[in-house]
Amino acid sequence: MDKIVRIDMGAEGGPKVSFEPVGEYAGLGGRAVTSLIISKEVNPLCHPLGDENKLVIAPGMLSGTSGAMSGRLSVGCKSPLTGTIKESNAGGQAAQVLARIGYAAIILEGKPKGDDLYKIIVTPDDVKVEIDNSLKMLNNYPLIEKLRAQYGDKVAYMSIGSAGERLMLASSIACTDPELRPTRHCGRGGVGAVMGSKRVKAIILDDAGRKQRAPKNPDAFRDANRIFVEGLRKHPVTGEGLPAYGTNVLTNVLNEAGGYPTRNFTSGVFEGGAKLSGESLAEMETRRGGKATHGCHRGCVIQCSGIFNDKDGNYLTKQPEYETVWAHGGHCGIDDLDTVAKLDYMDDNFGLDTIEMGVTIGIAMQAGLAEFGDSEGAIRLLEEVGKGTPLGRTLGSGAGITGKVFGVEKVPVVKNQAIPAYDPRPIQGIGVTYATTTMGADHTAGYAIATNILKVGGDVDPLKTEGQIELSRNLQIATAAIDSTGMCLFIAFAILDQPETFQAYIDMLNAFYGTELTADDVVELGKKVLTAERDFNKRAGFTSADDRLPRYFYTDPIAPHNQTFSMSDEELDGVYNW
Amino acid sequence: MKITVKLFATFRAGRFDIETRDYPTGTKVGQVVKQLDLPTEKLGILMINSRHVDLERRLEDGDTLAIFPLVGGG
Numbered sequence: 159m160d161k162i163v164r165i166d167m168g169a170e171g172g173p174k175v176s177f178e179p180v181g182e183y184a185g186l187g188g189r190a191v192t193s194l195i196i197s198k199e200v201n202p203l204c205h206p207l208g209d210e211n212k213l214v215i216a217p218g219m220l221s222g223t224s225g226a227m228s229g230r231l232s233v234g235c236k237s238p239l240t241g242t243i244k245e246s247n248a249g250g251q252a253a254q255v256l257a258r259i260g261y262a263a264i265i266l267e268g269k270p271k272g273d274d275l276y277k278i279i280v281t282p283d284d285v286k287v288e289i290d291n292s293l294k295m296l297n298n299y300p301l302i303e304k305l306r307a308q309y310g311d312k313v314a315y316m317s318i319g320s321a322g323e324r325l326m327l328a329s330s331i332a333c334t335d336p337e338l339r340p341t342r343h344c345g346r347g348g349v350g351a352v353m354g355s356k357r358v359k360a361i362i363l364d365d366a367g368r369k370q371r372a373p374k375n376p377d378a379f380r381d382a383n384r385i386f387v388e389g390l391r392k393h394p395v396t397g398e399g400l401p402a403y404g405t406n407v408l409t410n411v412l413n414e415a416g417g418y419p420t421r422n423f424t425s426g427v428f429e430g431g432a433k434l435s436g437e438s439l440a441e442m443e444t445r446r447g448g449k450a451t452h453g454c455h456r457g458c459v460i461q462c463s464g465i466f467n468d469k470d471g472n473y474l475t476k477q478p479e480y481e482t483v484w485a486h487g488g489h490c491g492i493d494d495l496d497t498v499a500k501l502d503y504m505d506d507n508f509g510l511d512t513i514e515m516g517v518t519i520g521i522a523m524q525a526g527l528a529e530f531g532d533s534e535g536a537i538r539l540l541e542e543v544g545k546g547t548p549l550g551r552t553l554g555s556g557a558g559i560t561g562k563v564f565g566v567e568k569v570p571v572v573k574n575q576a577i578p579a580y581d582p583r584p585i586q587g588i589g590v591t592y593a594t595t596t597m598g599a600d601h602t603a604g605y606a607i608a609t610n611i612l613k614v615g616g617d618v619d620p621l622k623t624e625g626q627i628e629l630s631r632n633l634q635i636a637t638a639a640i641d642s643t644g645m646c647l648f649i650a651f652a653i654l655d656q657p658e659t660f661q662a663y664i665d666m667l668n669a670f671y672g673t674e675l676t677a678d679d680v681v682e683l684g685k686k687v688l689t690a691e692r693d694f695n696k697r698a699g700f701t702s703a704d705d706r707l708p709r710y711f712y713t714d715p716i717a718p719h720n721q722t723f724s725m726s727d728e729e730l731d732g733v734y735n736w
Numbered sequence: 737m738k739i740t741v742k743l744f745a746t747f748r749a750g751r752f753d754i755e756t757r758d759y760p761t762g763t764k765v766g767q768v769v770k771q772l773d774l775p776t777e778k779l780g781i782l783m784i785n786s787r788h789v790d791l792e793r794r795l796e797d798g799d800t801l802a803i804f805p806l807v808g809g810g
Contacts, residue, residue: 394778395808403745405809410744414802416786427786436809437745437753462809480809605810612808613781613788621787651808718786 159217159262159371160184163285165278167356168209168268173276173287180262185671187219189245190642190687191263192234196243197690199265202698206238206348207325207355213266215256215316215361218644222257222371225379225666226387227646229254229455231333236698237347239327239514239556240573240598243694245641246349247602249454250333250342251314251363253644256280258365269356275323277360279309282368293359295320297507297544298332298340301360309362311338316361319509322350324546326554328514329354332506335454341476342454345511346600347575348556374672382665387459389659393652395614400462400648401451405480406436408607409488412580415611416718417620418484419581421491421530422520423570426581426716430493434483439495440464447471460648466499475503478512481601484579485516490523491530501540508544510554515540517557517576525564568710573598573700582711584719585610585620590630593725594705594733596691602647604633608654615654623724631733638691639684643667685736692734702731737761737797739768744804747774759795766791768801780806 159180166174183191192214204210213235220228231253237244256264259282270276275294279286293301297319305315314334321329329350332340344350373379391397399407412418413431420428432438440450448467453460454476464477478486478498486492486501505512519536522528528535542550552563557576561569570577575598582589587606595603606629610620618625640647645663653660660677668675711723742754751772759768765782769791781804782789795801 394780394806398778399745399805399807400809403807407745407807408809411781411804411807414742414783414786414804415781415788437748601810607810608808611781612806614806614808619788647810648808 159257159260161261162263162265163261163280164265164267165285165287166268167266167270167276167358173270175285175287183262185219185673186642187221187262188216188230188232188642188644189234189247189638190683191216192232192245193243193687193691195263195265196234196236197694200236202236202694204236206236206241207351209269211236211352213349213352213356215264216262217253217257219642220666220670221253221644223373223670224370224457225383225670226390226457226459227649228644229457230641230644230646231256231344232641233331233344233349235349235352237598238351239348240575241698242573242598242700243596243691244347244349245597246344246346247641248333248342248344249646250335251455252316252333254455254457255314255363255365257371258368259363264361266353266356266358274357275359276357277362278358279362279364281364281366290359295323298509299507302334302338302340305360305362306338309364312366313362313364315340316363318350318353318359319507320544320546321509321554322354323359324551324554325351325354326510326543326551327351327559328511328518328554328556330509330511332509335476336456339476341506343506343511345513347598350509373670375669378669379666382662382669385662386659386666389656389662390459390649390652393656395651396460396648400460403436403440404462404464404477406439406478406483408480409435409483410437411611415584415620417581417584417611418488419570419579420488422489422524422568423581423716426584426718428488431488433493434487434495434498436480439477442495443467443477452477458646460646462648469496474499475506478502481579482512482516485513486519486536489516489520490536492533492536494533497533497536501536504540504544510543513578514556514576515543517570518553518560521557521560521566521569522553522564524566527564568708570708571599572707573704575599580607581716582707582723583716583721586623586723586725587618587620587626587629589707589711589723590626590725590730590733591634593707593730594630595634596688596695602637604630604637605650606630606633608651614651621719621721623729626725627729627732631736634688635681635684637684638687639680642683642687688734705730737795739795740800741768742800742802744802745807746805747803763795764791765789765793765795765801768795769803774803778805780804
């Protein structure tokens with residue numbers, strides 16, 4: 159990973175490819191690379207879909223090695239949904255393959271003038287940018303089928319569906335999983351629209367002839383990786399709960415805790431929760447001949463995903479995540495997993511963020527476009543997005559815009575990005591993260607649920623304000639660091655609880671790069687990334703007034719705890735004081 | 737007293753999902769956990785009526801007790 163490839167899509171005479179040394183980004187990966195490049199090179203006042211914005215694609219520090227859990231990919235840009243800097247993160251095979259080819263980043267910049275659609279083929283020998291108008295308006299599943307016929311199954315694909323081509327603000331970038339399904343998405347923030355604005359439909363990553371990246375100290379790396387894997391297998395969350403039930407094990411947890419936002423955040427308990435639960439989903443997947451345990455990339459030892467078959471036993475989609483099941487389920491008053499799975503498939507196929515689309519459909523229900531609980535209505539609304547009708551384009555612009563168009567007062571967004579599956583009133587810590595993260599409402603940016611609800615990595619009372627600022631701050635720093643190493647964030651459950659697993663993770667980095675990083679250095683990396691992101695947002699015009707939840711979270715209590723979001727403005731403004 | 741006990745994830749295997757059970761007045765959460773032979777090293781979240789509690793909490797008639805192993809996601 160000693161090179162960066164820069165592709166100027168708007169160059170005179172057609173796209174121009176150039177190569178440069180990794181330079182100041184040496185030894186960095188993932189979110190550190192995307193956010194530092196965007197912060198340095200992109201004018202924060204640019205239009206996100208204009209030629210001044212850039213799309214940066216970066217594998218993690220340990221991607222492409224034999225290290226477990228190292229296959230996360232970061233995609234960065236100025237977000238068309240939020241107007242902030244954006245790092246959107248996905249599993250799948252892309253990070254491993256891109257790292258083995260040898261690139262620390264692909265930078266897409268400029269935009270072509272004409273109507274032609276492009277594909278980019280990246281191999282160890284060359285980077286080609288070719289016009290392929292036969293791909294126009296194909297959705298992700300048929301698109302990947304078509305590309306596989308030409309480029310085969312020993313590559314990884316990144317792609318946008320029709321939503322990205324139509325520049326929808328909820329559009330995603332899909333990455334293929336080990337079985338070449340376009341199921342792992344850089345979902346949040348409309349990154350698909352930025353790729354679409356540059357007229358890039360697909361990126362084919364082919365590492366033919368390349369081996370795994372070699373560590374500086376192979377023996378130490380192997381030993382550290384062994385201890386790391388043992389730690390993940392030993393911890394009940396990463397070794398037992400996530401493999402057996404996936405992330406959707408949380409439906410019952412959040413519902414029991416009264417923090418499950420139901421029917422557009424009007425109750426904290428959904429009476430249909432048990433039908434949507436991870437326990438029900440795993441049983442259904444196994445009964446129908448799917449799989450309750452599946453990894454999104456090679457080298458994953460947690461295997462939190464699964465395969466969802468329809469009633470006839472045919473593949474429908476991957477196991478929907480907890481946040482997807484919530485957004486398309488309880489948030490819309492829907493308690494049917496078949497409906498949720500169909501919507502998950504449609505989101506993946508059109509290339510849409512499942513959280514943004516589920517929340518948006520709930521807002522459309524609030525506006526009266528369908529009744530809460532109407533499965534067919536939800537499917538019909540999402541079909542409009544796939545067709546690109548005026549209604550579909552409105553919905554595809556996300557919850558904030560849909561709420562404005564239809565006059566809905568109470569819309570759960572921060573910086574115009576939909577709040578996900580945890581109500582911030584009975585879980586104050588996650589509200590701090592939603593309000594203050596550089597990304598717009600994003601649970602992964604500082605997952606206070608771990609400590610507030612799951613009691614992993616400590617215990618902070620979710621109903622009280624005490625300790626939440628420090629908790630969210632520390633988690634946001636740790637997350638920025640983990641996102642930069644390209645490790646799956648779920649390693650956090652084990653490294654927070656088990657010091658020897660945390661040490662093994664640091665040892666892997668040091669053995670690979672020949673460095674002597676300490677835990678403090680990793681914390682400093684997280685702070686450096688957050689500081690660069692925050693600085694970009696400030697220059698883009700964001701102020702402390704943007705670091706707030708929508709007003710109704712402060713005024714409308716929610717059952718069963720009958721509590722409002724109680725963090726003061728002064729407290730929220732202190733999150734970045736370190 | 738009547739207590740509704742809910743079990744989740746791996747704790748359901750060989751036991752039950754939800755049952756309303758009789759317990760003597762003054763029973764503590766820890767006693768319910770022990771009686772159900774739940775492995776304490778795998779205990780995650782304990783909630784009574786949507787609030788987190790510990791093993792020392794005394795149950796009251798009509799309570800709903802939810803018992804989860806350590807789980808995570810997100």
